[in-house]
Every structure is written in C-alpha cells, then in structure tokens.
Amino acid sequence: MEYTWNDTLKLGQPDIDAQHQEMFNLLMELSVEMKKRARGKNKVNKILDTLETYSRQHFELEEEHIVKNQQLRKSNRVGYAEFLRKASRIRDLFEQGYYTQCRLINEEMFAWMYIHIRHVDQQLMANVLKV
Numbered sequence: 001m002e003y004t005w006n007d008t009l010k011l012g013q014p015d016i017d018a019q020h021q022e023m024f025n026l027l028m029e030l031s032v033e034m035k036k037r038a039r040g041k042n043k044v045n046k047i048l049d050t051l052e053t054y055s056r057q058h059f060e061l062e063e064e065h066i067v068k069n070q071q072l073r074k075s076n077r078v079g080y081a082e083f084l085r086k087a088s089r090i091r092d093l094f095e096q097g098y099y100t101q102c103r104l105i106n107e108e109m110f111a112w113m114y115i116h117i118r119h120v121d122q123q124l125m126a127n128v129l130k131v
C-alpha cells in the first residue's frame with residue numbers, strides 16, 4: 001500500500017499539520033533508504049535519529065493541548081511509546097539485516113500515523129477548540 005500525505009489529513013492547526021507532514025516525509029525517506037539494504041545503513045540511522053527527536057517534540061506539543069482530557073492523554077501516550085518502540089526495533093533489525101521485517105514495521109508506522117491523525121488528533125483538535 002502506498003502511504004502519502006494529502007490534504008484530508010490536515011486538522012487545521014498549522015503547527016501540528018506541519019509536524020505530521022514532516023513525520024510522513026521521514027517515514028517515506030526511511031522506506032526509500034531501507035531499499036538500499038546495507039548501503040543505506042548510515043542514512044537509515046540518521047533518519048531514525050531525526051524521526052525519534054521529531055516525534056518526541058510533536059508528542060510534547062500535543063500533550064500541552066490535551067491537559068483537560070485524561071483518557072485521550074493516556075491513549076496518545078501509549079500510542080507514541082509504541083511508535084518509538086517501532087523506530088527502535090527497525091534500528092536493531094536493520095543492523096542485523098532483517099530488511100523485510102523492517103519494511104513491514106515501516107508500513108505499520110505509516111498506518112499508525114493515519115489512525116493517530118484521524119482518531120486521536122481529530123478528538124484532540126475538537127478538545128482544543130472547546131478549551
């Protein structure tokens with residue numbers, strides 16, 4: 001399945017939309033570099049570094065918005081922990097040469113982004129507007 005950023009994923013909050021788009025771009029770059037297998041290793045590690053730092057910043061920004069909804073806050077926290085675990089898993093498996101598994105995890109991360117934006121973040125935005 002092809003995962004691409006499109007306007008239906010925009011939530012109307014420019015800072016959060018820009019971060020989501022950048023996370024999609026990083027996942028796409030990761031997918032391209034992983035196809036190079038061992039030759040892509042340095043670049044794959046750099047992209048994972050950036051993705052981890054960037055998604056932590058994004059998560060913190062969202063946490064600031066979700067102060068009033070504990071349930072949503074908890075669900076977002078669990079989701080991000082899983083997302084970061086997947087990034088770490090790719091790093092380990094790529095090092096060991098398990099390229100097919102890395103590709104599958106990369107696809108799971110794209111799928112997670114869709115679910116995160118369409119379900120968690122849309123509720124988040126509804127909440128922000130109520131505050």
Ligand SMILES: [Fe+2]
Nearest residue numbers: 020062116121
């Ligand atoms: Fe988000």
